[in-house]
Amino acid sequence: MLAITQYAFGGPEVLEVVEVERPRPGPGEVLIRVAATSVNAADWKVRAGLIQFGDPPLTLGLDVSGVVEELGAGVDRFAIGAPVYGMVFGGANAEYVVAQAHTLAPTPRGVDLVHAAALPTAALTAWQALAALGAGQRVLVHAAAGGVGHLAVQIARYRGAHVIGTARAVNHEYLRGLGADEVIDYTAVDFGAAVRDVDIVLDLVGGAYGSRSVPLLRPDGRLIDTQSSDAEDDPRYERFYVEPSAVSLREITTMVERGHLRATIDQVLPLSDAAKAHELGESGRVRGKVVLVAWDPPA
CATH class of the missing domain: 3.90.180.10 (Medium-chain alcohol dehydrogenases, catalytic domain)
Structure with a gap:
């Protein structure tokens, strides 16, 4: 072959x-x-x-x-x-x-x-990383228009969260169409000055985005990192690794078939x-x- x-x-x-x-x-x-x-x-x-x-x-x-x-x-x-x-x-x-x-x-x-x-990989990452996200919570998704990010925006919206995403301006209308409540152009604005009181940050960028994101969290908030960042010493930091799972895939399938995820x-x-x-x-x-x-x- x-x-x-x-x-x-x-x-x-x-x-x-x-x-x-x-x-x-x-x-x-x-x-x-x-x-x-x-x-x-x-x-x-x-x-x-x-x-x-x-x-x-x-x-x-x-x-x-x-x-x-x-x-x-x-x-x-x-x-x-x-x-x-x-x-x-x-x-x-x-x-x-x-x-x-x-x-x-x-x-x-x-x-x-x-x-x-x-x-599979992107949806499983978003689904599992945001497993603890609840209705009414505030979530910040970095790289929101990317492979994992655009699915995370939809999953967070489906779970009733207030969704904030960082993305270039050309993707803002697209992300609002997926359910984002707020979108920040990281090329023009310091996201650290544009948002506060976040329950979960889903960091799909890594590096210095970690230390820049930690101050945005509520005291009991969580920084979920998929790329490895400079915030590893903060007690709210969590390094996330996706796991293949037919159980999670079937839940994702249900979302797709009901029109909540694409x-x-x-x-x-x-x-x-x-x-x-x-x-x-x-x-x-x-x-x-x-x-x-x-x-x-x-x-």
């Missing part, structure tokens, strides 16, 4: 189209014929060697949508040919990928496989253009997600 593989850490140019052996599912696993995947920040950070994820050769890709091709021993939740989506620990940038059955869910009704591929796709590219997709992701100028469609994908 074809796959996008890297034999060294580096820039997007290290990504190559190669021929590799098709995997076989073990006990509790499912072989998926990949329809599409999408680019997450973790993908290009692993590619560059900024996140430890093993040594090359590596085939990246956390998100997958496709159809069930083969079932491993003990798997009876899915039928051959069933459309599924989920989060895998790498390998989705290929024609086929093996996934643990407990990390997959049927794709939402009425959603094609391209849009389904934009959801993924924005900035661009759709062929998987052979993975290097270009990584360049777009690293630019920080993507609204929503970049989706990659596999070679000869299932309908």
Whole structure:
């Protein structure tokens, strides 16, 4: 089968189209014929060697949508040919990928496989990170127009929160359409002077955004960081790591099917253009997600 593989850490140019052996599912696993995947920040950070994820050769890709091709021993939740989506620990940038059955869910009704591929990692991150958010609370989402951010805005709104987002001015109308109550142009205004008394800050940027965000919290507030920041010593700081979960995916599916959550796709590219997709992701100028469609994908 074809796959996008890297034999060294580096820039997007290290990504190559190669021929590799098709995997076989073990006990509790499912072989998926990949329809599409999408680019997450973790993908290009692993590619560059900024996140430890093993040594090359590596085939990246956390998100997958496709159809069930083969079932491993003990798997009876899915039928051959069933459309599924989920989060895998790498390998989705290929024609086929093996996934643990407990990390997959049927794709939402009425959603094609391209849009389904934009959801898993980003939606799971937003859903799980904001699990404690309640109605009437104030949440600040940094990078609100990005892959995780635009879904976090919708999930926070769905949970009845007052939603504040940081984003460039060009994305303000878009974010208000997703449910943001306030939007701050971080390129023109110091967000630290524009907002106060926040219950939760979802920091999707990291670095110095941590120490700049802590003063905005209420005494019992929480800074939930997905990127690692300079606020680690504050007792309200929480480093968040997403977990693949069919249970969470089914809750996300319900939101999607009821019209409360939708993924924005900035661009759709062929998987052979993975290097270009990584360049777009690293630019920080993507609204929503970049989706990659596999070679000869299932309908």
